[in-house]
Amino acid sequence: MQNKLAGKRIAILVADGFEQVEMTEPRKALENAGARTDLISPAKPKVQAAKHHDKGDTFPVDVPLDLAQPGDYDALLLPGGVANPDQLRTIPKAVHFVRSFFDRHKPVAAICHAPWMLVEANVVQGRNVTSWPSLQTDLRNAGAKWTDQPAVIDNGLVTSRKPDDIPAFNDAMIEVFSKAPEREVEPAGISRGRY
Numbered sequence: 040m041q042n043k044l045a046g047k048r049i050a051i052l053v054a055d056g057f058e059q060v061e062m063t064e065p066r067k068a069l070e071n072a073g074a075r076t077d078l079i080s081p082a083k084p085k086v087q088a089a090k091h092h093d094k095g096d097t098f099p100v101d102v103p104l105d106l107a108q109p110g111d112y113d114a115l116l117l118p119g120g121v122a123n124p125d126q127l128r129t130i131p132k133a134v135h136f137v138r139s140f141f142d143r144h145k146p147v148a149a150i151c152h153a154p155w156m157l158v159e160a161n162v163v164q165g166r167n168v169t170s171w172p173s174l175q176t177d178l179r180n181a182g183a184k185w186t187d188q189p190a191v192i193d194n195g196l197v198t199s200r201k202p203d204d205i206p207a208f209n210d211a212m213i214e215v216f217s218k219a220p221e222r223e224v225e226p227a228g229i230s231r232g233r234y
Contacts, residue, residue: 049075050107053123054133055086065116074216076116077101079100124155145219146216148208148216155174158178169190190211192211
């Protein structure tokens with residue numbers, strides 16, 4: 040899969056409490072496939088990961104949520120963790136950021152508890168999805184068709200259930216992200232620096 044995502048720029052949206060392995064392993068897979076990734080968060084300058092119920096490591100935020108522009112990215116990765124999407128879905132800018140990828144027909148990958156953000160962004164109606172099992176009622180109530188599978192692909196959306204599914208999630212995500220249409224390139228002389 041080396042260079043399958045060459046030239047692609049991927050947004051990874053997280054708040055404090057994201058499940059560490061659900062960010063680090065997919066991020067590594069994306070970068071190994073040639074993509075550039077940016078960790079985007081309302082937390083700054085660092086964001087706190089979780090390892091299930093314990094604190095994980097902290098990671099530098101590449102782009103503060105307030106400065107993040109969906110048009111700068113080819114695709115979006117949403118890691119899980121219970122606290123992470125529960126915080127993000129209360130932040131209008133985060134919900135708008137997620138919805139913008141669907142409005143622009145850009146691919147999105149969400150694992151574990153991250154589909155809560157998809158419910159909040161009102162983008163799951165009629166879609167086939169999976170998630171951590173406790174979210175299935177929320178997703179069904181939002182109009183999704185929930186299924187218990189390691190990875191589900193539906194028209195540019197990749198969802199997965201849990202950390203054990205990361206290998207299947209990564210394969211599906213890279214396949215879908217590789218088909219993302221080219222993003223608009225910034226005009227010459229304009230650059231967005233990293234935070």
